[in-house]
Amino acid sequence: MKKETACLQVQGLEKHFGVGDQRQQVLQDISLEVHQGEILALLGASGCGKTTLLNILAGFVSPDAGSVYVQGRLSTVPGPHKAVVFQEDALFPWLSVMENVEFGLKFQGRTRKEQRDTALKMLGLVGLEDKQAMLPAQLSGGMRQRVALARVLALSPMLMLMDEPFAALDALTREEMHGLLLSLHAEFSQTIIFVTHDVIEAVTLADRVLVMGGRKVLSTVDISALRPRKPDTDQFMEDLRILRAALKQAYTG
Numbered sequence: 001m002k003k004e005t006a007c008l009q010v011q012g013l014e015k016h017f018g019v020g021d022q023r024q025q026v027l028q029d030i031s032l033e034v035h036q037g038e039i040l041a042l043l044g045a046s047g048c049g050k051t052t053l054l055n056i057l058a059g060f061v062s063p064d065a066g067s068v069y070v071q072g073r074l075s076t077v078p079g080p081h082k083a084v085v086f087q088e089d090a091l092f093p094w095l096s097v098m099e100n101v102e103f104g105l106k107f108q109g110r111t112r113k114e115q116r117d118t119a120l121k122m123l124g125l126v127g128l129e130d131k132q133a134m135l136p137a138q139l140s141g142g143m144r145q146r147v148a149l150a151r152v153l154a155l156s157p158m159l160m161l162m163d164e165p166f167a168a169l170d171a172l173t174r175e176e177m178h179g180l181l182l183s184l185h186a187e188f189s190q191t192i193i194f195v196t197h198d199v200i201e202a203v204t205l206a207d208r209v210l211v212m213g214g215r216k217v218l219s220t221v222d223i224s225a226l227r228p229r230k231p232d233t234d235q236f237m238e239d240l241r242i243l244r245a246a247l248k249q250a251y252t253g
């Protein structure tokens with residue numbers, strides 16, 4: 001079997017917030033390894049530190065102790081190799097769809113033609129070529145999240161960090177976005193780490209789920225259902241059952 005390369009290695013992360021009596025430990029001794037092309041879900045009760053962990057991986061928040069390595073190199077600040085997709089799309093409202101996708105490419109020093117060609121290709125992949133001249137406010141929530149995906153993918157990041165990326169969408173649009181994300185992943189094989197509260201979303205998308213609770217990673221569940229995954233198959237139901245049991249354990253301690 002081919003040895004998988006680690007895209008991300010995390011060693012001994014610790015994080016506190018607040019001072020004095022208000023000081024609170026949010027993450028304790030978090031270590032993990034994510035392989036190139038792997039899709040990893042972070043699941044756990046509200047307030048257990050998922051977003052804080054994602055923000056540390058992104059370089060938005062500094063840990064009190066521990067290290068993050070991306071492809072073997074210490075990674076402490078944000079950069080184009082690790083892109084972030086938020087729950088709310090965070091597009092620039094005054095720029096057109098096309099300009100939003102081109103935006104990051106300018107800072108990569110790409111020529112005008114390269115910016116336009118790459119943005120057009122990405123908008124085509126997310127099915128929004130015909131909306132390129134529109135402003136974000138003229139799009140639905142699902143469309144805006146597609147633009148956000150196109151904008152991130154245009155930068156060819158090796159690591160995509162997503163904080164409840166589809167939570168604000170209705171159930172049908174969320175399902176469509178799952179299909180879109182998986183087809184983009186089949187094309188680009190990025191490493192993806194996403195936060196979710198939705199066990200079905202975790203089983204649909206992830207290769208592996210980290211169940212967090214009490215500041216720590218409490219358990220890891222490998223999702224074994226074959227892709228493309230169908231919710232009505234025995235293996236999907238079994239993965240769901242195992243994950244729900246691990247989550248229940250995390251809630252009840």
Ligand SMILES: Nc1ncnc2c1ncn2[C@@H]1O[C@H](COP(=O)(O)OP(=O)(O)OP(=O)(O)O)[C@@H](O)[C@H]1O
Nearest residue numbers: 017018026044045046047048049050051052053197
């Ligand atoms: N900047 C901050 N300053 C102080 N406390 C913070 C800060 N960010 C997060 N916290 C606290 O850290 C804890 C973990 O928050 P975090 O947002 O990481 O949890 P979460 O698991 O992502 O929660 P949710 O599922 O509700 O989004 C919470 O108690 C939160 O109040």
